[in-house]
Amino acid sequence: MSQGSYIKSLDEGGVGVTLPEKELWVSVLSRAALDVVRNPNSLERDQACSFFMRGSKHFREVCEMAGRNPDYVQAKMRTFILRKKGWNVDVPITSHYRSCKK
Numbered sequence: 476m477s478q479g480s481y482i483k484s485l486d487e488g489g490v491g492v493t494l495p496e497k498e499l500w501v502s503v504l505s506r507a508a509l510d511v512v513r514n515p516n517s518l519e520r521d522q523a524c525s526f527f528m529r530g531s532k533h534f535r536e537v538c539e540m541a542g543r544n545p546d547y548v549q550a551k552m553r554t555f556i557l558r559k560k561g562w563n564v565d566v567p568i569t570s571h572y573r574s575c576k577k
Contacts, residue, residue: 501543504543510522511556
C-alpha cells in the first residue's frame with residue numbers, strides 16, 4: 476500500500492462501514508501499545524517499544540491496514556516511551572543552549 480492510502484469503505488448510502496480486516500489490524504496495533512504500557516515481560520515490552528520507535532515498513536503497513544496515520548501513531552508512542560524512560564520530551568532540544576555573542 477502506498478503512504479496515505481488508508482482502508483476506507485462506504486456503504487451504498489455513503490455511510491462509513493467498519494471492515495473486519497481493519498478491526499483485526501486495529502487490534503494488532505492496540506496489543507502492541509498495551510505491551511509497551513503494561514506488559515511485565517521485559518522481552519515482549521522491549522519488542523513492542525522497538526516496533527513503535529523504529530517505524531519500519533512492517534509498522535507502517537500495520538498502521539495503514541488499521542486505517543491509522545503511521546507518523547501520528549509513531550510520534551505519540553515515541554513520546555510516551557521516552558517519557559517512561561525518563562526523558563524530558565517537552566523541552567525543545569535547543570532551548571538550553573546559550574547564544575554566543577561576540
